[in-house]
Amino acid sequence: MDSFRNSSAWPPSRRRTGTPVARAATAVLLLVSVALTGCSATGGKRAEEARDAAVSGGAGVDTPRWKIAMVSHSGEGDTFWDIVQSGAKQAAAKDNIDFHYSHDKEAGRQAQLVKAAVDNKVDGLIVSLAKPEAMKGALRKAEKAGIPVVTINSGQDQSKEYGALAHIGQDEKIAGEAVGRELNERGRKKAVCLLHEQGNVGHEERCRGVRETFDGEVRDLHADGTNMPAVESSLEAELQSDRDIDTVVTLGAPFAPTAVKAAEGAGSKAETVTFDLNDQAARGLKDGSIGFAVDQQPYLQGYEAVDLLWAERYNANMLGGGKPVLTGPQILTKKDASTLQKYTKRGTR
Amino acid sequence: MTAASTPTPPGATEGTTPEAPEETATGGGVRTAGTAGTAGTDERLVHRSLLQRMLGRPELGAVVGAIAVFVVFSVVADSFLRASSLSTVLYASSTLGIMAVPVALLMIGGEFDLSTGVMVTSSSLVSSMFSYQMTANVWVGVGVSLLVTLGIGLFNGYMLVRTGLPSFIITLGTFLMLTGLNLGLTKLISGTVSTKTISDMEGFASAKALFASELTIGPADIQVTVVWWLVLVALATWLLLRTKAGNWIFAVGGGQHTARAVGVPVARTKIGLYLGVALGAWISGQHLLFNYDVVQSGEGVGNELIYIAAAVIGGCLLTGGYGSAVGAAVGAFIFGMTSKGIVYAQWEPDWFKFFLGAMLLVAVLLNAYIRKRAEANR
Numbered sequence: 001m002d003s004f005r006n007s008s009a010w011p012p013s014r015r016r017t018g019t020p021v022a023r024a025a026t027a028v029l030l031l032v033s034v035a036l037t038g039c040s041a042t043g044g045k046r047a048e049e050a051r052d053a054a055v056s057g058g059a060g061v062d063t064p065r066w067k068i069a070m071v072s073h074s075g076e077g078d079t080f081w082d083i084v085q086s087g088a089k090q091a092a093a094k095d096n097i098d099f100h101y102s103h104d105k106e107a108g109r110q111a112q113l114v115k116a117a118v119d120n121k122v123d124g125l126i127v128s129l130a131k132p133e134a135m136k137g138a139l140r141k142a143e144k145a146g147i148p149v150v151t152i153n154s155g156q157d158q159s160k161e162y163g164a165l166a167h168i169g170q171d172e173k174i175a176g177e178a179v180g181r182e183l184n185e186r187g188r189k190k191a192v193c194l195l196h197e198q199g200n201v202g203h204e205e206r207c208r209g210v211r212e213t214f215d216g217e218v219r220d221l222h223a224d225g226t227n228m229p230a231v232e233s234s235l236e237a238e239l240q241s242d243r244d245i246d247t248v249v250t251l252g253a254p255f256a257p258t259a260v261k262a263a264e265g266a267g268s269k270a271e272t273v274t275f276d277l278n279d280q281a282a283r284g285l286k287d288g289s290i291g292f293a294v295d296q297q298p299y300l301q302g303y304e305a306v307d308l309l310w311a312e313r314y315n316a317n318m319l320g321g322g323k324p325v326l327t328g329p330q331i332l333t334k335k336d337a338s339t340l341q342k343y344t345k346r347g348t349r
Numbered sequence: 350m351t352a353a354s355t356p357t358p359p360g361a362t363e364g365t366t367p368e369a370p371e372e373t374a375t376g377g378g379v380r381t382a383g384t385a386g387t388a389g390t391d392e393r394l395v396h397r398s399l400l401q402r403m404l405g406r407p408e409l410g411a412v413v414g415a416i417a418v419f420v421v422f423s424v425v426a427d428s429f430l431r432a433s434s435l436s437t438v439l440y441a442s443s444t445l446g447i448m449a450v451p452v453a454l455l456m457i458g459g460e461f462d463l464s465t466g467v468m469v470t471s472s473s474l475v476s477s478m479f480s481y482q483m484t485a486n487v488w489v490g491v492g493v494s495l496l497v498t499l500g501i502g503l504f505n506g507y508m509l510v511r512t513g514l515p516s517f518i519i520t521l522g523t524f525l526m527l528t529g530l531n532l533g534l535t536k537l538i539s540g541t542v543s544t545k546t547i548s549d550m551e552g553f554a555s556a557k558a559l560f561a562s563e564l565t566i567g568p569a570d571i572q573v574t575v576v577w578w579l580v581l582v583a584l585a586t587w588l589l590l591r592t593k594a595g596n597w598i599f600a601v602g603g604g605q606h607t608a609r610a611v612g613v614p615v616a617r618t619k620i621g622l623y624l625g626v627a628l629g630a631w632i633s634g635q636h637l638l639f640n641y642d643v644v645q646s647g648e649g650v651g652n653e654l655i656y657i658a659a660a661v662i663g664g665c666l667l668t669g670g671y672g673s674a675v676g677a678a679v680g681a682f683i684f685g686m687t688s689k690g691i692v693y694a695q696w697e698p699d700w701f702k703f704f705l706g707a708m709l710l711v712a713v714l715l716n717a718y719i720r721k722r723a724e725a726n727r
Binding site for chain 2: 076077101102103106107108109111112113115116117118120121131133134137197200201204
């Protein structure tokens with residue numbers, strides 16, 4: 001270590017010309033000139049801006065500026081919740097709503113965030129109930145403060161009991177059953193259900209739903225979703241060890257391309273089908289590497305939740321008649337792919 | 350230097366200020382808590398001004414930081430200063446602080462624990478599942494959970510003193526094993542990944558009163574965890590500053606060979622520290638269980654680093670031998686303020702971790718700077 005601190009050895013080479021400042025300036029100049037000349041004619045930021053310009057609009061109502069908070073159980077950097085948010089933001093822009101989003105994957109901390117939103121005296125609250133029991137107290141607090149609550153995405157069985165006005169989401173078991181039926185139609189015999197998040201009750205429901213309606217055999221495979229290479233290698237091992245597997249069911253769109261890769265690596269004939277959607281999955285649908293996707297339309301979950309709270313505040317309206325408002329399952333296949341791609345690129349599907 | 354080698358129960362203080370362990374070669378900044386000074390003439394008799402004494406405290410940097418954070422959020426967030434908001438902030442801080450205090454003690458003792466986050470979850474899982482499966486009064490589950498959690502702490506401490514491996518490695522192993530056990534055993538026993546509800550069982554109400562009730566004080570609802578937290582801080586501070594055990598903790602953190610040479614029971618001290626961490630994990634775990642009734646088996650991962658960060662912000666050194674319980678509590682309070690303040694201020698939550706990381710670095714630099722100044726002024 002000390003040899004580096006010794007002044008005669010630093011800088012290590014004296015052969016380069018010019019002072020460090022001059023060298024840095026040259027480097028910056030070079031970079032800028034490369035950046036200016038090396039433009040891409042396709043894709044990138046410019047294409048995105050052109051797309052955005054085509055869809056943006058201003059607020060469409062003249063109600064006062066109400067404040068609505070959404071608190072989800074998402075982890076950091078979750079694509080699914082990003083889409084929910086963009087739906088919510090679009091509705092907020094249209095309804096003149098001041099929209100705030102916060103999230104924590106730990107139940108206790110999510111409950112604290114709900115309390116914080118109540119302390120903030122919001123006019124409406126949107127909460128996802130992945131861990132419903134933990135939210136009970138916080139939602140009671142919201143009720144006491146007279147804040148209308150809409151639950152989204154998960155917790156439809158508890159939504160009403162905890163005093164929420166409506167629930168917007170997909171019944172995971174029904175979605176799983178839809179997958180099972182679709183697999184029967186395609187004449188499949190043996191499927192693997194890839195659970196990428198141990199501890200997620202909704203995911204277990206999905207696999208249970210598949211098992212319910214699918215005539216063939218379904219096997220569960222657990223993998224750590226935060227570690228993509230590990231997911232790929234476990235799946236590859238599974239497909240190598242059982243040649244009869246003809247379908248891999250992934251429970252999240254980011255895992256579908258990985259499953260496709262794993263099947264290739266294992267030399268398996270298994271086709272991948274997936275829950276949820278993203279840009280890569282839409283591309284997979286288009287090129288046929290992914291059989292079908294079951295979408296729960298996260299954009300709608302965010303959009304409708306904000307819109308409903310606005311309508312409740314403005315006109316005392318509510319949807320659902322005390323039953324959950326379902327945003328899925330919607331089965332998407334190759335024929336929908338090109339339409340979808342436009343929207344997945346935009347981050348709204 | 351005569352360090353008593355016969356163990357006396359804590360509390361049996363000799364009525365004098367604690368003796369300073371010798372300066373060691375580790376450079377861990379070994380000093381007695383509170384009073385300070387290099388060995389030489391009897392430094393305990395030198396009169397030092399209040400300001401000088403203040404500057405010598407490990408938690409000073411954290412206190413300054415806490416005031417700064419508090420002022421920032423008071424200015425940028427209108428709702429931050431409401432009683433209800435402050436009680437939410439205090440609650441968030443207490444859930445961290447209950448763990449940050451024993452973790453700080455452990456770090457003063459020169460050791461590390463990476464299994465704390467999942468240990469909290471383990472503790473609540475054991476409690477819930479034992480009560481449910483045995484159809485026992487939930488207090489039985491609470492008791493069993495205490496034994497099991499202390500058992501995990503004992504395992505950590507015993508492995509450490511027997512093998513001589515770094516605590517980082519041992520507790521990393523425990524962390525991974527517990528993560529797997531939490532998921533695997535819960536699935537095996539309950540059939541799902543979360544526990545079954547126990548709120549309709551006998552003893553739940555009284556246990557909830559102890560671990561997860563709300564006390565209404567004036568306009569604010571104070572969660573009982575805040576009381577637990579403050580009691581733990583007081584207890585840990587008294588232990589560090591007023592008992593022989595506290596001296597032992599500073600001594601083993603400063604340099605265990607020296608400590609052993611002057612008769613400090615090193616093994617017993619370290620095992621005791623791990624048991625203290627387990628006790629904190631048990632309290633946190635029971636709170637989670639009785640506050641939310643159902644426990645998710647996959648939670649707790651990653652929190653161990655937050656506890657360590659809170660202790661470090663509070664002035665603990667990674668090398669051991671320096672730090673304070675009050676500092677760790679203030680560190681937890683900074684975390685609580687930031688995590689909820691960002692919500693009150695309505696900033697993008699994506700930035701939260703960035704702020705925490707920046708704050709950690711600033712706090713540590715500030716601590717180091719103040720420590721240098723304090724030592725120079727002596």
